[in-house]
Amino acid sequence: QCEEAAYEERQYPAGKWASVTKGEPMYEQSISMSFMKLMRYICNENSVGCYLGMTVPVLNEVHLTKEGTKLEREVITAYYLPGEFQQNPPVPMDPEIHITERAPLRVITRVFYGMTTEETILREISLFWELLGCTDTVLHETYIVAAYENPSIPQRRNEIWFICQA
Numbered sequence: 345q346c347e348e349a350a351y352e353e354r355q356y357p358a359g360k361w362a363s364v365t366k367g368e369p370m371y372e373q374s375i376s377m378s379f380m381k382l383m384r385y386i387c388n389e390n391s392v393g394c395y396l397g398m399t400v401p402v403l404n405e406v407h408l409t410k411e412g413t414k415l416e417r418e419v420i421t422a423y424y425l426p427g428e429f430q431q432n433p434p435v436p437m438d439p440e441i442h443i444t445e446r447a448p449l450r451v452i453t454r455v456f457y458g459m460t461t462e463e464t465i466l467r468e469i470s471l472f473w474e475l476l477g478c479t480d481t482v483l484h485e486t487y488i489v490a491a492y493e494n495p496s497i498p499q500r501r502n503e504i505w506f507i508c509q510a
Contacts, residue, residue, distance in 0.1 A: 350475055351454040353508075358448050360433050361403075362386075362441050363422035371415055371462040375404050378421035379495065385441050386423065390434035399424045401490035401503070406465060408485050415462050422446075450508040452482060453490070457499050460489055468504040482506040 364381050366374035379402065386396045405420040425433050425443075433443045454475070456468050469487055476482075488505035 351452055351472070353450065353452050356449040356451070359446060360425045360430050361422040361444050361446055362425060362433070362436060363420050363444055364440050364442075365418060365420050367417040367419070369417070371406070371419060371460075371465070374417070374419040375421055375460070376495070378419070381438055381441055382421065382423045385434075385436045385438060389437040391437075392434045396429060396434065397426045399426055400492045403505075404460070404489040404491070406487050406489060408469075408487070412484075413466075415465065451488070451505040452476070452508065453503045453505045455501060455503050457501060459498065459500075460491065460495075460502055465489055465504070472504055472506065476506070480509070482508055 362382060362385055364378035366378045368374040368377060382402070386398060388394060390396065403420075403422045403424075405422070407416040407418070408414070409416055422444075436443070454468070454472050456464070458464060465487075483506070486507055488507065490503040490505055491500065492502065493500035
């Protein structure tokens with residue numbers, strides 16, 4: 345009898361990402377606006393003028409307020425550049441899109457399904473903390489929401505990532 349694991353630990357290599365930072369009144373607005381900008385970049389608004397190819401997951405980096413009860417307004421939405429563009433990333437036409445090099449990343453991750461709202465993310469963070477228990481091995485203020493499917497899919501697969509301390 346195989347039971348699905350409650351969470352897993354993963355290691356991601358360093359790499360180049362295209363990212364947008366938004367601080368709209370609602371989390372959903374920030375990720376929606378950022379994702380549309382990234383899609384235009386992926387489709388052809390780049391220095392090579394062609395479709396770059398989609399990679400998953402798309403990451404949304406969130407930060408908790410000092411009280412830990414709400415998300416900070418600023419959300420970073422990031423798309424991993426396909427392998428053929430890692431060495432020489434196409435330049436975005438949109439000045440709000442930045443190409444960044446991310447260091448290797450070790451995360452503890454847990455799957456959840458459905459829409460991602462501030463409420464669902466806070467609930468998933470809380471549930472994950474209950475599961476993990478008290479630990480100093482992960483960051484307590486920065487989290488990543490990884491989306492694997494189109495935002496319009498109602499029961500899309502997501503993950504909450506706890507970032508391991510270096």
